[in-house]
Amino acid sequence: MPNASIGVDVGGTKIAAGLVNAQGQIVCRGQRPTPAGSPTDILRGIADAVNEVIQTSGLKREQVEAIGLGIPGLVDPATGIGIVSVNLHWHDVPVKRVLEEMLGKPCFIDNDVKVAALGEFRHGQGQGLSSMVYLSIGTGIAAHLILDGKLYRGPNGMAGEIGHAVIDRHGPRCNCGAQGCLEALASGPAIAARATAKINAGRASSLVRMATAQQEPITAEQVFAAAANGDPLALETTEETGSYLADAIQILIMMLDPQLVVLGGGVARSGDLLLSPIRRSLERQAAQSYVFRQAFAPERVQLTRLGGDAAILGAASLVTAGF
Numbered sequence: 001m002p003n004a005s006i007g008v009d010v011g012g013t014k015i016a017a018g019l020v021n022a023q024g025q026i027v028c029r030g031q032r033p034t035p036a037g038s039p040t041d042i043l044r045g046i047a048d049a050v051n052e053v054i055q056t057s058g059l060k061r062e063q064v065e066a067i068g069l070g071i072p073g074l075v076d077p078a079t080g081i082g083i084v085s086v087n088l089h090w091h092d093v094p095v096k097r098v099l100e101e102m103l104g105k106p107c108f109i110d111n112d113v114k115v116a117a118l119g120e121f122r123h124g125q126g127q128g129l130s131s132m133v134y135l136s137i138g139t140g141i142a143a144h145l146i147l148d149g150k151l152y153r154g155p156n157g158m159a160g161e162i163g164h165a166v167i168d169r170h171g172p173r174c175n176c177g178a179q180g181c182l183e184a185l186a187s188g189p190a191i192a193a194r195a196t197a198k199i200n201a202g203r204a205s206s207l208v209r210m211a212t213a214q215q216e217p218i219t220a221e222q223v224f225a226a227a228a229n230g231d232p233l234a235l236e237t238t239e240e241t242g243s244y245l246a247d248a249i250q251i252l253i254m255m256l257d258p259q260l261v262v263l264g265g266g267v268a269r270s271g272d273l274l275l276s277p278i279r280r281s282l283e284r285q286a287a288q289s290y291v292f293r294q295a296f297a298p299e300r301v302q303l304t305r306l307g308g309d310a311a312i313l314g315a316a317s318l319v320t321a322g323f
């Protein structure tokens with residue numbers, strides 16, 4: 001098998017590696033918990049995961065061209081340095097240099113969500129397109145902009161940080177210090193917080209029983225599950241979430257005119273429970289605005305097709321550079 005490369009999704013809890021063939025298919029996988037120790041321990045864990053995949057695949061080492069890695073936090077792809085990662089508890093780690101020494105293969109790194117956007121663009125919903133916005137909605141929110149086939153980063157690497165665009169200036173305080181950022185309204189923790197605020201205001205909901213029984217704060221996942229069961233408070237919360245995200249997506253569409261907006265990240269696992277309210281809100285806006293109608297069609301907003309595999313596939317394709 002020529003031109004096989006290995007993609008690694010390095011997370012705060014697990015390292016997932018996959019051997020990707022020339023057709024962009026994951027043909028062999030390996031996974032292990034992320035070591036809790038020093039940066040060297042984590043890098044050794046990554047090297048072990050890669051070696052395990054090579055051994056399981058039955059390939060000779062020479063048949064593996066290179067290794068691509070998606071790393072959480074701030075990353076410098078040019079120097080191969082992991083600048084800072086809250087999840088991995090490290091800063092200024094020479095990831096590329098150390099792993100190349102350990103593995104004897106060229107290594108390429110980029111931010112984990114950017115790598116997932118690349119995977120989705122090359123092998124998922126974005127296949128065959130030239131422009132796509134990948135909106136990642138999880139603990140944080142960020143958009144990754146692929147324009148004319150290339151990731152647009154901006155001169156400060158801040159392009160797409162729409163999570164900190166103010167959507168409601170009377171909204172809740174964001175971790176960044178501002179008030180009413182998209183992230184403070186529609187991220188996973190924000191969805192849970194808005195539902196909890198309604199419950200604390202005395203509203204009835206199946207989530208009240210759940211919160212009491214588990215004696216822990218409710219999660220966004222539970223809000224979506226309750227919405228799926230028809231709980232009015234949860235439905236209201238997911239509908240609001242959809243309209244906050246739709247406001248941001250409307251700006252992205254008007255600014256960039258992308259062929260497609262893809263929703264990824266943990267919150268996108270809620271599937272149609274997230275997508276439908278977003279589309280409903282965008283359709284209302286399109287019905288009002290002649291200008292927006294020229295740029296928008298419901299099918300131009302889609303859920304990720306690759307889910308968790310997007311990062312492995314994207315990391316593996318870092319090897320064929322030009323992103």
Ligand SMILES: [Zn+2]
Nearest residue numbers: 164174176181
């Ligand atoms: Zn913010």
